């Protein structure tokens with residue numbers, strides 16, 4: 001790849017090519033204050049090479065559902081006047097650790113447990129009468145209670161079957 005005017009500078013085309021995104025997406029990120037550039041005397045945008053890492057983070061964070069506002073807030077914690085080091089990135093990603101762990105838990109449940117009753121109150125599949133008899137989980141609050149609360153704290157279908165409780 002042509003490194004352009006400097007090893008540390010990238011044109012918008014180079015940044016798009018190397019980051020696997022489009023020029024229009026980079027312009028969008030810039031309008032959203034997620035990345036910054038400066039202008040040459042010929043009024044062309046230039047990006048510091050470390051913008052590649054920022055774009056990588058933005059794209060991955062977006063793919064796992066982190067909002068642009070949260071991404072912007074996290075990126076704002078990185079230093080402006082020097083290239084962020086490992087500690088800077090560690091501090092930044094630490095902010096998302098709990099949130100990401102919860103997302104991972106929910107994604108795993110969606111992948112593994114959505115064939116079972118989720119405790120949403122619909123009573124529409126055969127196992128609902130066992131896992132959520134008479135929609136008793138509705139008393140815990142709104143939404144899919146067996147996903148939100150985790151099945152460990154709730155009745156399991158298998159446990160109900162073993163104890164010979166409700167059936168449909």
Ligand code: FES
Pocket residue numbers: 116117118119120121122123124125127128132
């Ligand atoms: S899946 Fe909705 S209450 Fe069971």
